[in-house]
Amino acid sequence: TTGVTLTASDGERLEFGCAPGQSVLDAAAEAGAALPASCRRGTCGSCRAAVTGGPYEHGSCSPQALPPDRRERGEVLLCRTFPGGDRLEAALPYPSSRIIHGGVPEREGVITALETVARETVRLELRVEPDDAAGDGCQFDPGQFMDLRVPGQDYTRAYSLANTGNWEGCLEFFVRLRPGGLFSGWLRDGARVGDRLTVRGPQGAFGLRETGPRPRWFVAGGTGLAPLLSMVRHMAEWQEPQPARLFLGVNEEAEVFGLPELKAVACELPGFSYEICVRRPGPSWPGPPATPVDRVAALLPDAPVPPDLYVCGPPPLVEAVAGAAAAGGLAPERVHHERFLPT
Ligand code: FES
Structure with missing residues (x-):
């Protein structure tokens, strides 16, 4: 041994x-x-x-x-x-x-909101049962995720939390509905406000690093926005001083979501700005075609202080952003990421 x-x-x-x-x-x-x-x-x-x-x-x-x-x-x-x-x-x-000692906590949550926020994307809000034995609402760090399971089913799916730890036991997720996905299918066709789910967590190592006053850049692909939204909301709650900018990448305009939440953070957090990058915009979209990878590649060489980069989304996006960061001279230890793997 x-x-x-x-x-x-x-x-x-x-x-x-x-x-x-x-x-x-x-x-x-x-x-x-x-x-x-x-x-x-x-x-x-x-x-x-x-x-x-x-x-x-x-x-x-x-x-x-x-x-x-x-x-x-x-x-x-x-x-x-x-x-x-x-x-x-x-x-x-x-x-x-x-590090979780004594087993990952598991409890019941009830759906308090379920709404379509963009094409194939829903906002799911759960409330952990008020009679929960721990009685501590729900505390977690920005960047962590929960495993969700439909009672009576044996499959779980991991989703990043989009809100911040709170005493009300409120958990917020953005879920991309995948064709043929078991959990997606249930959310699309079966789930209703009031339904119960089993919630296992919080879990995961992704999170904000204590790096002093260095700027923080956040790059999201689709629902990879969730943990990054949690991070910038946390920064707003604590009025953290680092300049922060966020890039949200989607393929088409119909997939854009999270604007009210990002606007709210921009109102509360001085030094925060965000850009929506649409790869194939329609005629009504006000900007040119853009991807977060291009934006990072274009902006990084002119950044007066190299930022810490937090990236979340599908693996190809994470790899491409890491590549752009390396080409722009950013040290690999400044790049922190969470890859959403297909189940
Ligand atoms: Fe080790 Fe995924 S848990 S690489």
Whole structure:
């Protein structure tokens, strides 16, 4: 058995044993600590960490989840990391608050709003049951997600939270309805206000980093807006001073959503601005065709202070933005992302 020590970004340490052939992620779970993870098979990148000491083997993984140059520098995916000696030490890129002890909390929520906000896109609002034993409303960090399950069904879907932690137990999501999707099909045809869902979380490592006064740029593809909206809403609530700009990319005008929410943030948060980028705009759209990738590529070279970049959306968008950032001279550690993987 290997003695594993993981150090979170706030300095808290987690120690546990890892059996031969066991991944660090599984060993932590066996010891009662659920680390941020999603796919558990090397494709999403949400279990990234950096080994600081000790030998290990790394299983195969997607190069998008962990680019080869990062792997060479000692970064790993904990779901694919198998210790090979007596001790293994690694640094986690998130604070200890993201580690869940004693199992991921699960509770009942009731649908309080369900509305179409754009083509194939709905806003789903849930209220965690008021008689919830924890009695703490719902606290979470911007960037985290919840697993949602329809009672009586055995499939769950992960959706990022778009609002911020609150005492009322209110959870807000933006869901893209996918053709043939089980959860999408239920939302489209069966779900009604008052229906119940099982809510599991909050979970996930994606979130704002404490990086001082550096500007923050947010890049969303479609419903990838949700966790970034949570982040800028959090910045507005706390009147955080970093200049912030957000780019929302969609293919067509009919897919634009989130404007009232973005306008509200712009009113409350000085130094925040946003742009809607429509790849194939119709004649009534007031601007030229644009994508967030083009905008980042065009603006980055002239940025007086290189920003931190927060990106969320489908993997091709995340990869393209990361590529534009690298071409613009932004260090890879300034790019933080969450990839929405197809289920
Ligand atoms: Fe390890 Fe997805 S959980 S890469």
